[in-house]
Amino acid sequence: xxxxxxxxxxxxxxxxxxxxxxxxxxxxxxxxxxxxxxxxxxxxxxxxxxxxxxxxxxxxxxxxxxxxxxxxxxxxxxxxxxxxxxxxxxxxxxxxxxxxxxxxxxxxxxxxxxxxxxxxxxxxxxxxxxxxxxxxxxxxxxxxxxxxxx
Amino acid sequence: xxxxxxxxxxxxxxxxxxxxxxxxxxxxxxxxxxxxxxxxxxxxxxxxxxxxxxxxxxxxxxxxxxxxxxxxxxxxxxxxx
Numbered sequence: 117x118x119x120x121x122x123x124x125x126x127x128x129x130x131x132x133x134x135x136x137x138x139x140x141x142x143x144x145x146x147x148x149x150x151x152x153x154x155x156x157x158x159x160x161x162x163x164x165x166x167x168x169x170x171x172x173x174x175x176x177x178x179x180x181x182x183x184x185x186x187x188x189x190x191x192x193x194x195x196x197x198x199x200x201x202x203x204x205x206x207x208x209x210x211x212x213x214x215x216x217x218x219x220x221x222x223x224x225x226x227x228x229x230x231x232x233x234x235x236x237x238x239x240x241x242x243x244x245x246x247x248x249x250x251x252x253x254x255x256x257x258x259x260x261x262x263x264x265x266x
Numbered sequence: 267x268x269x270x271x272x273x274x275x276x277x278x279x280x281x282x283x284x285x286x287x288x289x290x291x292x293x294x295x296x297x298x299x300x301x302x303x304x305x306x307x308x309x310x311x312x313x314x315x316x317x318x319x320x321x322x323x324x325x326x327x328x329x330x331x332x333x334x335x336x337x338x339x340x341x342x343x344x345x346x347x
Binding site: 197224228232233234235236245246247248249250251254255 | 312313316317320325327328333334335336337
């Protein structure tokens, strides 16, 4: 499968003007997208925003029709639950963007704060949380998943 | 570290009308699979049903409870499979 990773810079302005630990630990979420390579470059509107990671996540959810937050990548999932969720999407030939939450624990923290969902993976379609591995698997088996991804 | 029995009791004590079957999938006390039937699930989406169960454990999910795999249904629903 061909994927081109794109980088969502969470707050490049802040990183340039106020060199902090953000420089040594760049706050970027990597989005592997199969549909819109290079399409998602976050442009924060407020340099003084206190929560750039949360903003970048919310923006990524809004920008991608189907987006999966997972451990590892679709090509190399780092967790069985993430692997099963990817397999369900691939079985449907559903294009999806993927974000690896492992590089920065804050991604998972902020994601769960947004979604009110404690575990990884998390699948979103059309801006809405579809569910984690259990729900996605259940919906795949019942045929509901294909409809939810429309 | 928790036992399957402890997880079961906490779910049943916290969710009205809940009956839970819990399995420790690895034997390590941190990966569980639960099937939960509860009257409280009626009229709720799967997401809402799972949230009710996750809420029983709060921050323990992803902490000491590494994984809690769920299947939820209301008593009125035909059990899947």
